[in-house]
Amino acid sequence: MKILLIGYGKMGQTIAALAAQRGHEIAGIVDLHASQLNISDFTPATADVAIEFTHPDSALANITACLRQGLPVVCGSTGWLHHFDEAKSLTAELGGSLFYASNYSVGVNLFFHFNEYMAAKMHQFGGYDVAVREIHHTHKIDQPSGTALTAAEGILAHFPGKTTWRNAPAESPAELAIISERSGEVVGTHIVTYTSGVDTLELKHEAHSREGFAQGALLAAEWLPGRTGVFGMKELLDL
Structure with missing residues (x-):
């Protein structure tokens, strides 16, 4: 699976390392400090799914860009949920796929x-x-x-x-x-x-390390492609 990483802080780096261990490819990294790439540089032909761990102020814009590019997006940013209804509406409007959890462990x-x-x-x-x-x-x-x-x-x-x-x-x-x-x-x-x-x-x-969060985010990224709608860990774990 080809993964677009949006955000390359401690979580993004942990996800990248675990993704390689699971046989996945990092299609690209979009990060203010780590690359000059943009989400608009990627399509479903070049990335199967995006994983977004950034900042409360940028999460909605990143999700919106992914949905408009036709990319399923797994979001782990917190502090932006006052905009969650906007993200849900756009997901429905575009027939896209959004997976959100406040914690992926x-x-x-x-x-x-x-x-x-x-x-x-x-x-x-x-x-x-x-x-x-x-x-x-x-x-x-x-x-x-x-x-x-x-x-x-x-x-x-x-x-x-x-x-x-x-x-x-x-x-x-x-x-x-x-x-x-x-x-x-x-x-x-x-x-x-x-x-x-x-x-x-x-x-x-x-939590003893960030690996538990990264493992859950990768599970969500493996599960999401091919599905339409807004999902969370209850659906993934059948709770």
């Missing part, structure tokens, strides 16, 4: 699955408050992380009484606190904590 997506189940059960038995904590490296721009937001959305959907999230300690019982920390080179840690007067329960995922 298989373990994290199992974490999301169990998070929703746990939220429903914890609310059912009552007496608990819930909060989300996320820890990332100091280079991460968006706050809270896309993974924390996905976890928060899962809680809000299954824990009645929590109606909104706040990137700070909660000021009312209806608010779900998301506490963001930036420290050193931490790859990514996410913790959902339920606390009552008698005990505390935690659901935690801690």
